[in-house]
Amino acid sequence: MKVCLHTTHQITQNYIGGTERFLIKIAKELKLLGWDTFIVCSSTTPVTYVEEIKVLGKIPKEYCKNVVKYHKFNYDFLKREVLGNHVHPYETALKLSSYVSQQLEGIEADLYHFNSFLSASYLDSIRFKNYIITNHENDAEMDFFWGKDFFYSFSQLVKERILKLQNAKGLYVPSKYYSHFFSNMFSLPVQAIKLGVLLNDFPSNFTKNLSRREQYFGNNDGFVILLPSRLNVLQKGHDIALEACQILKNTEMKFRLIITGLGKSSEEEIILFRKKIKDYNVEDIVILSSYGDILNAYRECDVVISPERYCSYGLSISESLSLGIETVLSDIPTYREIASNYKHAHFFENGNPKALSEQLLLLWNKHKSDNRQDMIRFRINNDIRDCAKLYSSIYDKILINEN
Template sequence: MKILIVSLWEISDNSIGGTERYVVDLAESLARKGILVDVLMLSGKYREKLGVKYFPLEKGLDVNEYEIKNRFFSDFNNKKLSDFAEFIEGSFDANDYDLIHLNSLLFLHLYRSSRRVFTLHENPFEFDHNWGRGSLKKIKQIIAADKLVHNFIVPSSHYASKYNDLFRFSTTAIPHSIDVSRLRCAKSKEDILRKYNLKNILTFVVPSRMEIFQKGQDLAAKALGMIKDDIPDFQVVFSGLDNQYIKNVEIIQNICLSNKIKASFLNFDNISEAYKIADVIILPSKSESFGYSALESLSLGKRTVLSDIPTFEELASYTPLAIISRQNPEDFSKNILRAFKVTKDEEMLWLKNFDQDEWADKYITYYEKLLQR
């Protein structure tokens, strides 16, 4: 079997987002099972790694994922979706592949065939935020008028139900997997703290990209300001300083300054360093289609304070290390303090639910059934 995975996102060694990690993990897991896998990116450089070929659009056509809205979807409609598909389709020959795996609904008109599947990484809230109010409603109308059968996968049971009701097509939930060995850091906590000029004191880490509207770093900063008298000597580290969100750093800096808490804003060389120095992880997201950072943190045995969104609650059901909080500073501050009383999960038996080999097998089974129809 030969699969083409089509990604909105550039895949590189600096890719730290959950969606990029998903593409890499899926491609490499399938390759280990003997599946031939290519990954088409809208931007980036050609490379081969662990049996997977990553290649960009034809030379001169590449488009950064953060430019897509202005370039193609300033006015979201069916014609723009068709134009976007036409822009991409010359970069690969569909006849070379048994199946095309698309990682965004923006590819709705790309390779119109029953031999394709979509993974939906954006929930309805995120889709309208990213591509314009009412954009998902337009997608729904296009799908409803379409005679083609669509195959959808989502990483959470909650959104499988939501999308199943929305599109009236069967939507399969396959939660993401985790390779814990990738996240283990050989460096000592002390060495990492020195490297980034941080103090060796109690350290909270907020590892989400600095997209305040979705990730809620302002909530974390306000909550920590409310406990500075309970824990007088601590620091908080915010990471994920992607260039397109750098303006948000000043907003969080001002909240931290007004609350008189020590805050640092860093891009770590490797996300494993962020987890290594963390005594408690804080993830106050307002919306997540899955919550990869939460799975990473919990898989490393870190006490993790999470907002009460459905996907985080799904993950929290596996381990007591996850502390769920309502989305207000008062409740978050109480739960941050409560995190220190949580007993460590020594056996971590729940991780078998996120094994990468079993995850790849689920996808292969799904692909085989789809191709047999």
């Protein structure tokens, strides 16, 4: 049975971003369960294999001549080329759904699994008979990418059934909080299926790499802090992290902050961010880095931070908690949902750099504790195999009913 996973974004060998990572990991688990899974994304590479998963790159013909402008097919590509910078919710839904339909011309599957409410909100239900949607964007993210109050207008179109989300065989999000939120906004059932970690990729007996610490501190006294989110300052809270570093510079704490998740598509933002680092006077303690394997970043750090202002799930914090690493989180609903019951998760007030610095200072002064029991509990409760099994059951019921 063929299952096509779809994203309007790009997946490469060094893919960055939670949705892209989720798609590869879930595809691997679905394949182990027996499904013939493959991914369709926006890319000029017709066929590639990422971790043995077949990834088909599809750009509709009318957009091919302009693809050379972009290092990566992201929101800028969609806004400028597909939408022509017009972002009225109804037109956006129609144009994005049309783009998706063109991408999937000639792609046959028994079931399609889309990963955005917006880009699959006006599909032809005769052509796409069996499909479900898992949404990875919350209301604040949609407003950030598409314009102020975009989500409210979009949700009204869904509620009035002007758009066609009701034609999907199931609507899903990765958190209970957003399940309730979207269900209320759409007057449609939106179910929660949390994601999780591919535990094979994050072994519980991983070995620490002390070379970076020795490079910066010459001994074992330094504190290496990791912020593993992609560079999106407003959402991911990189500015909060920089301000916390500025505060901590005036304490006895010896530390470095490593920021990863830097892709080619964010070159302009990297330039602006380097200026911000200079403005905060933390150039000597902030390191911008990239990793082919994110596990290597976790091996180098003492603590992971995630000062996000809003988030639909939290893949990076799930990875760090699954490794037993002390993790400092903004107290947003999805993070509370994932991490509240584990002692190696520490919360601070969302948007408050002073609170973040205080929490880091507490961890710096704290005697190292054994997080193994909490780590094991987290791994039991956040295994992506459970997610794959739930989606498999959903696929199975849809296809049985079809026959």
